[in-house]
Amino acid sequence: MKASANLVALNTIVRREIMRIMRIWTQTLIPPAITMTLYFVIFGKLIGSRIGEMHGFTYMQYIVPGLVMMSIITNSYGNISSSFFGAKFSRAVEEMLVSPMPNWVILLGYVIGAVVRGVVVGALVLLIALFFTDLNVVHPVITFLSVLLGATVFSLAGFVNAIYAKKFDDIALVPTFVLTPLTYLGGVFYSIDLLGQPWRSISLINPILYMVNAFRFGVLGKADVPIGEAFIVMLVFVAGLSAVALHLLKRGIGLRS
């Protein structure tokens, strides 16, 4: 298809994804906002007030970037895996597969949709956080880029998960047994400087650590890992997962007989 036609196709998928997010807003936008409010109340206010400062910030200020990033990651992942698997399950995905649209447009359309949900939920959580603490974004560009890359990495991962999934249980498996533990151990609630060896070194192989710290650096100006390293890790994951997703689409794994 011509570039202009590809743009129309891309716009169609993105618009449809956003319509879906808005249509079921009670499932897509409200639950993460409620969950994060509880985190702020319990961990930030009640327990956090007894923990004291971390890297020169109140505990509440320290965990806000981590919780915002956690919301972005889980919602981007959840959006794309449930939407694409839902399309597979209902066979509505065939509408796209029989069209002349190239595979990269399908992938990009779904990723943009998932990133939009991640960003909207992240913004909501950040807004709620401002009721509990004061925050000044130190590096706006780094904050923006880390949100974009973090959401993209997990959108791509969710897409791969949806391609392989054969039943709805399969798209819940990875978030439950992989994503949640990695998020909790990815420096959302603590600095890895608090960990002794070998746990500190082990933590460094967790990709979520880099995403959380890139965002924390953008907001607070402090991070457990060098910011350049964090961006390299995210870019490598984006490139690797994009290549895997496009390869799976080309081969038609789980989509074409």
Next chain:
Amino acid sequence: MSPPFIDSAPALVVDNLRKTYGNGVEALKGISLTVQPGDFFALLGPNGAGKSTLIGILSSLVNSTGGDAQVFGISVNKQRGKAMQLIGLVPQEINFNQFEKPFDICVNEAGFYGIPRKIAMERAEKYLKELRLWDKAQDQARMLSGGMKRRLMIARAMMNEPKLLILDEPTAGVDIEIRRSMWQFISGINAAGTTVILTTHYLEEAEQLCRNIAIIDRGTIVENTTMKRLLATMDVETFVFDVANVPGQLPTLAGINLRRIDEHTLEAEMSRSQDLNSLFVVLSSHGITVTSMRNKTNRLEELFVRLVENGRNGTLKEKAA
């Protein structure tokens, strides 16, 4: 813009197409056929014959394991995107998001083909109106009846105004009134120049609509000819006569097997070469008054069963040998 060779090339050329699934099932055993532009082509076969696999390959939902198919001269394998621009598909199973509105389903479909939104919205209105779905355009698709869902899939397939429309059992489970309105719509599309390939289990549908036919069974083409030629090969027909009275003793006629069904119905099985006039003369001379008559069997259905059975017997003989 369409490539210049599109209008001169056959609408579809299937060349030695093969498909063996991962579980070893050989769904297509090297089939070949050609469909000319503007044709209304029937693709018939029993369940599991390979029809849907063939349609799946043509629409790129199934990867072939050998051979190729060309749509208006464009290879489905080598230039998938260009070939798909020319095809509209109405699948056997409902495959749209049931939570979306019919209008959005059609507009989105056009978007996937790169058709600008303004044109897409105009087309959606046009085809939803033509298929009598406009009053349901803003309802959730799951609220539509079975027949409406089938018509929605036809409207959706028309959004890219395809040169080749493939309909895989479009009227399955649809009542006769809606079926006829669908026939009318599809015939109109065909008359306007769109090539149509139809698979159906309603053989009278194929007989009425299609000019050419291929019968596929167990992954091979067992017949590929014109509808007229195929029907001409049939030599025996059965007529049902509604009569005012049936005498105790039926007249006997050479070459005609006349049977009494009940006190007001007779059945006559006869060769197509025999004329009906002589039968009427004999019935009349025996005081039998015919009030109406009809052809009992669907001719195509009879041929279809015979061709498939012959094919299978042949296969069995080959295996036995």
